[in-house]
Amino acid sequence: SEDQSRNYVKLLTDLGYPSDSISLYSYGYKEDGRGGRYYNYQGDIREIAQGMEVIVNTLSDKHKAQGGDGKVDIVAHSLGNLVTRQYLLTHKDNHKIRRYVGVGAPFKGAWVMGVDKSLYSLPLVGKLAEKAVANLFLRRLNEERGGFQPLDKSSKAYEQVTPSSDFLEGVSGVNKTYITNVQFYAIYGNLQATLRQRIFTKTFQKTIDVGDGLILSDSASYSGWVDNSKKFAYNDGTLLDLKFDRSNGALAAEFVASNPKSIRTLHSDLLSRQDSQGKILCLLSKENADEC
Numbered sequence: 001s002e003d004q005s006r007n008y009v010k011l012l013t014d015l016g017y018p019s020d021s022i023s024l025y026s027y028g029y030k031e032d033g034r035g036g037r038y039y040n041y042q043g044d045i046r047e048i049a050q051g052m053e054v055i056v057n058t059l060s061d062k063h064k065a066q067g068g069d070g071k072v073d074i075v076a077h078s079l080g081n082l083v084t085r086q087y088l089l090t091h092k093d094n095h096k097i098r099r100y101v102g103v104g105a106p107f108k109g110a111w112v113m114g115v116d117k118s119l120y121s122l123p124l125v126g127k128l129a130e131k132a133v134a135n136l137f138l139r140r141l142n143e144e145r146g147g148f149q150p151l152d153k154s155s156k157a158y159e160q161v162t163p164s165s166d167f168l169e170g171v172s173g174v175n176k177t178y179i180t181n182v183q184f185y186a187i188y189g190n191l192q193a194t195l196r197q198r199i200f201t202k203t204f205q206k207t208i209d210v211g212d213g214l215i216l217s218d219s220a221s222y223s224g225w226v227d228n229s230k231k232f233a234y235n236d237g238t239l240l241d242l243k244f245d246r247s248n249g250a251l252a253a254e255f256v257a258s259n260p261k262s263i264r265t266l267h268s269d270l271l272s273r274q275d276s277q278g279k280i281l282c283l284l285s286k287e288n289a290d291e292c
Protein backbone atom coordinates (compact mmCIF):
# COMPACT_ATOMS: atom_id res chain seq x y z
CA SER A 1 0.00 0.00 0.00
CA GLU A 2 0.99 3.64 -0.24
CA ASP A 3 1.14 3.86 3.58
CA GLN A 4 3.58 0.91 3.74
CA SER A 5 5.75 2.52 1.06
CA ARG A 6 5.77 5.88 2.86
CA ASN A 7 6.84 4.04 6.00
CA TYR A 8 9.92 2.82 4.11
CA VAL A 9 10.73 6.39 3.12
CA LYS A 10 10.67 7.31 6.83
CA LEU A 11 12.77 4.27 7.79
CA LEU A 12 15.39 5.19 5.20
CA THR A 13 15.53 8.85 6.27
CA ASP A 14 15.90 7.67 9.87
CA LEU A 15 18.93 5.65 8.72
CA GLY A 16 20.47 8.86 7.40
CA TYR A 17 19.47 8.77 3.73
CA PRO A 18 18.76 12.31 2.43
CA SER A 19 15.04 12.66 1.72
CA ASP A 20 15.76 14.08 -1.74
CA SER A 21 17.63 10.87 -2.58
CA ILE A 22 14.49 8.75 -2.06
CA SER A 23 11.55 8.64 -4.44
CA LEU A 24 8.21 6.87 -4.06
CA TYR A 25 6.70 5.73 -7.35
CA SER A 26 3.03 4.80 -6.94
CA TYR A 27 0.40 4.18 -9.59
CA GLY A 28 -2.95 2.49 -10.17
CA TYR A 29 -4.72 3.96 -7.14
CA LYS A 30 -8.35 5.11 -7.18
CA GLU A 31 -10.45 7.08 -4.71
CA ASP A 32 -12.55 4.78 -2.53
CA GLY A 33 -15.34 7.31 -1.89
CA ARG A 34 -14.53 7.35 1.82
CA GLY A 35 -11.56 9.70 1.79
CA GLY A 36 -9.02 6.97 1.11
CA ARG A 37 -7.43 5.32 -1.92
CA TYR A 38 -7.17 1.70 -3.01
CA TYR A 39 -5.02 -0.12 -5.55
CA ASN A 40 -6.89 -1.98 -8.26
CA TYR A 41 -4.44 -3.05 -10.98
CA GLN A 42 -5.09 -0.05 -13.19
CA GLY A 43 -3.30 0.50 -16.48
CA ASP A 44 -0.82 -1.31 -18.70
CA ILE A 45 2.46 -2.32 -17.03
CA ARG A 46 4.42 -1.30 -20.14
CA GLU A 47 3.03 2.24 -19.88
CA ILE A 48 3.44 2.44 -16.11
CA ALA A 49 7.13 1.47 -16.44
CA GLN A 50 7.81 4.48 -18.65
CA GLY A 51 7.42 6.73 -15.61
CA MET A 52 10.34 5.01 -13.87
CA GLU A 53 12.87 6.42 -16.33
CA VAL A 54 12.46 10.00 -15.09
CA ILE A 55 12.73 8.94 -11.45
CA VAL A 56 15.79 6.72 -11.98
CA ASN A 57 17.55 9.40 -14.03
CA THR A 58 16.81 12.08 -11.41
CA LEU A 59 18.14 9.95 -8.54
CA SER A 60 21.16 8.90 -10.62
CA ASP A 61 22.05 12.51 -11.44
CA LYS A 62 21.77 13.50 -7.76
CA HIS A 63 24.05 10.64 -6.77
CA LYS A 64 26.65 11.70 -9.33
CA ALA A 65 26.44 15.31 -8.15
CA GLN A 66 27.26 14.07 -4.64
CA GLY A 67 30.32 12.22 -5.93
CA GLY A 68 28.69 8.82 -6.38
CA ASP A 69 28.63 6.49 -9.36
CA GLY A 70 25.04 7.26 -10.28
CA LYS A 71 23.72 3.82 -9.34
CA VAL A 72 20.19 3.54 -7.94
CA ASP A 73 18.62 0.95 -5.60
CA ILE A 74 15.00 -0.20 -6.07
CA VAL A 75 12.58 -1.89 -3.68
CA ALA A 76 9.45 -3.17 -5.43
CA HIS A 77 6.40 -4.97 -4.06
CA SER A 78 3.91 -7.17 -5.89
CA LEU A 79 3.05 -5.80 -9.33
CA GLY A 80 5.74 -3.16 -8.87
CA ASN A 81 8.23 -5.93 -9.63
CA LEU A 82 6.84 -6.38 -13.12
CA VAL A 83 7.00 -2.61 -13.61
CA THR A 84 10.67 -2.79 -12.58
CA ARG A 85 11.33 -5.76 -14.85
CA GLN A 86 9.75 -3.91 -17.78
CA TYR A 87 11.97 -0.90 -17.06
CA LEU A 88 15.04 -3.18 -16.99
CA LEU A 89 13.94 -4.80 -20.25
CA THR A 90 13.75 -1.44 -22.06
CA HIS A 91 16.98 -0.16 -20.45
CA LYS A 92 19.03 -3.35 -20.31
CA ASP A 93 22.17 -1.67 -21.65
CA ASN A 94 22.03 1.33 -19.28
CA HIS A 95 19.55 0.67 -16.47
CA LYS A 96 21.61 2.46 -13.75
CA ILE A 97 20.38 -0.01 -11.10
CA ARG A 98 22.78 -1.33 -8.45
CA ARG A 99 20.51 -3.40 -6.21
CA TYR A 100 16.95 -4.47 -6.77
CA VAL A 101 14.95 -5.98 -3.90
CA GLY A 102 11.86 -7.79 -5.16
CA VAL A 103 9.17 -8.41 -2.52
CA GLY A 104 6.32 -10.79 -3.33
CA ALA A 105 7.13 -10.69 -7.05
CA PRO A 106 4.78 -12.36 -9.59
CA PHE A 107 7.60 -13.12 -12.03
CA LYS A 108 5.79 -16.24 -13.21
CA GLY A 109 2.38 -14.72 -12.61
CA ALA A 110 -0.13 -14.98 -9.76
CA TRP A 111 -1.52 -18.51 -9.66
CA VAL A 112 -4.93 -17.48 -8.29
CA MET A 113 -5.48 -15.35 -11.39
CA GLY A 114 -4.60 -18.20 -13.70
CA VAL A 115 -7.42 -20.37 -12.35
CA ASP A 116 -9.98 -18.10 -14.03
CA LYS A 117 -8.40 -19.05 -17.35
CA SER A 118 -8.18 -22.75 -16.48
CA LEU A 119 -4.44 -22.50 -15.83
CA TYR A 120 -3.55 -24.68 -12.86
CA SER A 121 -0.33 -24.41 -10.83
CA LEU A 122 -0.68 -26.64 -7.75
CA PRO A 123 0.56 -30.16 -8.56
CA LEU A 124 -1.45 -33.18 -7.46
CA VAL A 125 -4.30 -31.10 -6.07
CA GLY A 126 -6.94 -31.39 -8.75
CA LYS A 127 -8.74 -28.69 -10.69
CA LEU A 128 -11.83 -28.45 -8.49
CA ALA A 129 -9.77 -28.29 -5.32
CA GLU A 130 -7.35 -25.72 -6.74
CA LYS A 131 -10.22 -23.49 -7.86
CA ALA A 132 -11.74 -23.69 -4.38
CA VAL A 133 -8.40 -22.76 -2.79
CA ALA A 134 -7.86 -19.89 -5.26
CA ASN A 135 -11.31 -18.47 -4.54
CA LEU A 136 -10.59 -18.75 -0.83
CA PHE A 137 -7.36 -16.74 -1.09
CA LEU A 138 -8.91 -14.15 -3.41
CA ARG A 139 -11.78 -13.69 -0.98
CA ARG A 140 -9.30 -13.26 1.87
CA LEU A 141 -7.28 -10.78 -0.18
CA ASN A 142 -10.37 -8.72 -0.97
CA GLU A 143 -11.35 -8.76 2.70
CA GLU A 144 -7.92 -7.34 3.57
CA ARG A 145 -8.53 -4.56 1.04
CA GLY A 146 -11.63 -3.54 2.95
CA GLY A 147 -14.05 -5.82 1.16
CA PHE A 148 -15.63 -2.99 -0.81
CA GLN A 149 -13.54 -2.98 -4.00
CA PRO A 150 -12.55 -6.40 -5.39
CA LEU A 151 -9.60 -6.68 -7.77
CA ASP A 152 -10.52 -5.47 -11.25
CA LYS A 153 -10.30 -8.63 -13.35
CA SER A 154 -10.94 -6.69 -16.56
CA SER A 155 -7.85 -4.52 -16.24
CA LYS A 156 -4.84 -4.85 -18.55
CA ALA A 157 -2.46 -5.39 -15.63
CA TYR A 158 -4.61 -8.26 -14.29
CA GLU A 159 -4.31 -9.93 -17.68
CA GLN A 160 -0.54 -9.34 -17.79
CA VAL A 161 0.07 -10.90 -14.36
CA THR A 162 -1.81 -14.10 -15.30
CA PRO A 163 0.62 -17.05 -15.59
CA SER A 164 1.91 -17.71 -19.13
CA SER A 165 0.64 -14.34 -20.36
CA ASP A 166 2.28 -12.85 -23.43
CA PHE A 167 3.67 -10.06 -21.24
CA LEU A 168 5.53 -12.62 -19.11
CA GLU A 169 6.37 -15.43 -21.51
CA GLY A 170 5.85 -14.08 -25.03
CA VAL A 171 8.69 -13.66 -27.53
CA SER A 172 9.46 -10.21 -26.12
CA GLY A 173 8.17 -10.97 -22.62
CA VAL A 174 10.04 -9.90 -19.49
CA ASN A 175 11.11 -13.49 -18.75
CA LYS A 176 12.75 -13.79 -22.16
CA THR A 177 15.21 -10.95 -21.52
CA TYR A 178 18.42 -11.54 -19.55
CA ILE A 179 19.65 -8.64 -17.40
CA THR A 180 23.25 -8.12 -16.30
CA ASN A 181 25.05 -5.77 -13.90
CA VAL A 182 22.32 -5.73 -11.25
CA GLN A 183 22.21 -7.44 -7.85
CA PHE A 184 18.79 -9.00 -7.34
CA TYR A 185 17.36 -10.11 -3.96
CA ALA A 186 14.03 -11.93 -3.72
CA ILE A 187 11.94 -11.74 -0.54
CA TYR A 188 8.94 -14.04 -0.66
CA GLY A 189 6.52 -16.13 1.38
CA ASN A 190 6.42 -19.92 1.52
CA LEU A 191 3.35 -20.78 3.56
CA GLN A 192 2.61 -24.49 3.84
CA ALA A 193 -0.98 -25.68 3.70
CA THR A 194 -2.40 -29.09 4.46
CA LEU A 195 -5.28 -30.06 2.20
CA ARG A 196 -7.75 -32.53 3.60
CA GLN A 197 -10.67 -34.09 1.79
CA ARG A 198 -13.07 -36.63 3.16
CA ILE A 199 -14.41 -39.19 0.70
CA PHE A 200 -16.96 -41.51 2.24
CA THR A 201 -15.24 -42.90 5.34
CA LYS A 202 -11.65 -41.98 4.46
CA THR A 203 -9.76 -38.69 4.74
CA PHE A 204 -7.02 -37.90 2.25
CA GLN A 205 -4.45 -35.18 2.90
CA LYS A 206 -1.38 -33.60 1.32
CA THR A 207 0.87 -30.66 2.12
CA ILE A 208 1.49 -28.01 -0.53
CA ASP A 209 3.42 -24.76 -0.81
CA VAL A 210 1.02 -21.85 -1.36
CA GLY A 211 3.74 -19.17 -1.37
CA ASP A 212 2.41 -15.97 0.17
CA GLY A 213 -1.18 -16.88 -0.69
CA LEU A 214 -1.26 -14.90 -3.91
CA ILE A 215 2.18 -15.62 -5.41
CA LEU A 216 3.73 -19.10 -5.32
CA SER A 217 7.32 -19.44 -4.09
CA ASP A 218 8.75 -20.50 -7.45
CA SER A 219 7.19 -17.43 -9.07
CA ALA A 220 8.40 -14.92 -6.46
CA SER A 221 11.90 -16.42 -6.28
CA TYR A 222 12.42 -16.89 -10.02
CA SER A 223 15.87 -15.57 -10.97
CA GLY A 224 16.46 -17.07 -14.41
CA TRP A 225 16.47 -13.56 -15.88
CA VAL A 226 19.46 -12.20 -13.94
CA ASP A 227 23.13 -13.10 -13.41
CA ASN A 228 23.43 -12.20 -9.70
CA SER A 229 20.76 -13.14 -7.18
CA LYS A 230 19.98 -14.27 -3.63
CA LYS A 231 16.70 -15.43 -2.09
CA PHE A 232 15.07 -15.06 1.35
CA ALA A 233 11.89 -17.00 2.24
CA TYR A 234 9.48 -16.08 5.04
CA ASN A 235 6.79 -18.08 6.79
CA ASP A 236 4.65 -16.57 9.53
CA GLY A 237 4.37 -19.89 11.36
CA THR A 238 0.62 -20.18 10.93
CA LEU A 239 -0.53 -23.73 10.27
CA LEU A 240 -3.13 -23.78 7.53
CA ASP A 241 -5.68 -26.51 7.13
CA LEU A 242 -7.84 -26.42 4.03
CA LYS A 243 -10.81 -28.71 4.43
CA PHE A 244 -12.99 -29.68 1.50
CA ASP A 245 -16.60 -30.78 1.50
CA ARG A 246 -19.08 -31.23 -1.27
CA SER A 247 -22.21 -29.11 -1.05
CA ASN A 248 -24.91 -29.32 -3.71
CA GLY A 249 -22.42 -30.94 -6.06
CA ALA A 250 -19.80 -28.15 -5.63
CA LEU A 251 -16.49 -28.37 -3.81
CA ALA A 252 -16.15 -25.83 -1.02
CA ALA A 253 -13.04 -25.04 1.03
CA GLU A 254 -12.59 -23.47 4.42
CA PHE A 255 -9.64 -22.35 6.53
CA VAL A 256 -8.84 -24.06 9.78
CA ALA A 257 -5.84 -22.39 11.43
CA SER A 258 -3.63 -22.65 14.48
CA ASN A 259 -4.42 -18.96 15.05
CA PRO A 260 -7.56 -17.92 13.12
CA LYS A 261 -6.94 -14.19 13.72
CA SER A 262 -3.58 -14.41 11.95
CA ILE A 263 -4.99 -15.87 8.73
CA ARG A 264 -4.38 -13.43 5.93
CA THR A 265 -2.38 -13.57 2.76
CA LEU A 266 1.27 -13.16 3.70
CA HIS A 267 1.55 -11.23 0.43
CA SER A 268 -0.08 -8.22 2.12
CA ASP A 269 2.31 -8.37 5.06
CA LEU A 270 5.72 -8.88 3.46
CA LEU A 271 6.49 -5.14 3.40
CA SER A 272 5.44 -4.50 7.00
CA ARG A 273 6.82 -7.58 8.81
CA GLN A 274 9.66 -6.61 11.13
CA ASP A 275 11.95 -9.43 9.98
CA SER A 276 11.54 -8.81 6.24
CA GLN A 277 11.68 -5.06 6.82
CA GLY A 278 15.01 -5.46 8.58
CA LYS A 279 16.31 -7.61 5.72
CA ILE A 280 15.35 -4.98 3.14
CA LEU A 281 16.99 -2.15 5.07
CA CYS A 282 20.13 -4.26 5.54
CA LEU A 283 20.33 -5.01 1.81
CA LEU A 284 20.09 -1.31 1.03
CA SER A 285 22.51 -0.04 3.67
CA LYS A 286 25.29 -2.65 3.77
CA GLU A 287 28.08 -2.33 1.25
CA ASN A 288 28.49 -6.12 1.40
CA ALA A 289 24.99 -7.60 1.04
CA ASP A 290 26.31 -11.02 2.10
CA GLU A 291 26.29 -9.65 5.67
CA CYS A 292 22.50 -9.66 5.48
